[in-house]
Amino acid sequence: MAQAEAVGPLDESVGYGLKRAAAALRTTMDAALRSLDLTVPQYACLELIARHPGLSNADLARGAFVTRQSMNLVLRGLQDRDLVARPATAPRGRALPSRLTPAGEELLAAASAAVRAVELRMLAPFSAAEQERLLHDLATCVRALAPDA
Amino acid sequence: MAQAEAVGPLDESVGYGLKRAAAALRTTMDAALRSLDLTVPQYACLELIARHPGLSNADLARGAFVTRQSMNLVLRGLQDRDLVARPATAPRGRALPSRLTPAGEELLAAASAAVRAVELRMLAPFSAAEQERLLHDLATCVRALAPDA
DNA sequence: CGTTGGATGTCAGCGTGTTGACACGCAGAA
C-alpha cells in the first residue's frame, strides 16, 4: 500500500464516515446471516413484513432501498422457500399483501437475534442516551436531505 | 400503500437509520454529480487520488469500498476520459500509482464543490460541535465492528 | 541463496440490480 490508513483529510468528512459505517455494518450483517442462508435484502424483507404485515412488494422495495424488480426476485425466492406467502389474486387493486409463514417467523426469529447481536456490538461503546442521540442525528440527516421522506 | 410511513418499530433501530442516511446521501450525491457525468464511485476515485496522490488501484478499491476489479473498470473509464493518468510500467512492484491530469483536477474541483454542497445541506441542522460529535460517533461504530480497520 | 508468503493487476464467468417498458386497477377531475 502506497499510503498509510492514517487519519487523512478524508476522514474528516461526515459523508465518508457515514459510508464507512454503513459498509462495515453491511459486511458484518452479511457474515452473521450467512449461516442462515439469508442475504441482507432477504432479511430486511422478512423483518419488514413481520413489523408491518400485509405490505406490498413496492412498499417492501422502498423500505429496503431497492427497486420493485429486485424486491420481486427476493420475494419469489422467499416464497419458494415457504418463508412468506402472498395471495394469488389481489384483494384490492393490484397490490399483493405479503405475510410470513410459520417457517418464516421461525427463521426470522433466529435472523433477528443474529442481527440484534451485531447492532449491539456496534453500539457497545455507547450509553443508552448516546444511542438515542445518534439515532436522532441520523434521522435529522435524512430529513435534511429528503424532506419528503 | 398498505401502511403509512409513520414512525414504526423499525425506525428505532440505529442500523436501519444508518442505512437510510447512507442511502439518502448516496441518492443526493448521485443527482448532484449527474450533470458532470460522474458516478459516485468515479467521484470517490478522483477524490481519493487528489488527497493521496500515487495511490494504487487496490488502495483506491479499499477506500471506495469496492473490489479491485470494479475499481479497475472505474479507473479505465477515467483514463479514457483523460482525467487520471497511470504509468504503463510499474516503477516499483506491480502497483501503478495513479495521478490526476489537469483536466481531472478541474473536473474534480466542480464535483467536489457539488458534493460539499450536499454535505453542507445534510449537516445544516447541526452545529460545528455536533458535526464533530457525529463524525466521532460514526468512527466509533466502525471501530466496534471492524477493530482492524 | 532458495523459498515461502503476501500483494498487485488482470482475465473470464456469473449473479445481481437497475433502467425501460408494458398492462392492469383505483381515485379524482372534467
Added chain:
DNA sequence: TTCTGCGTGTCAACACGCTGACATCCAACG
C-alpha cells in the same frame, strides 16, 4: 359518465459488481 393521473406487478435487456483464478513482483524468512 369518461378520462386522466398515479400506483402496482411483471417482463425483457442491459450494465454493473462480485467471486474465482492466474501470473507477476517484492519482502522476509529459513
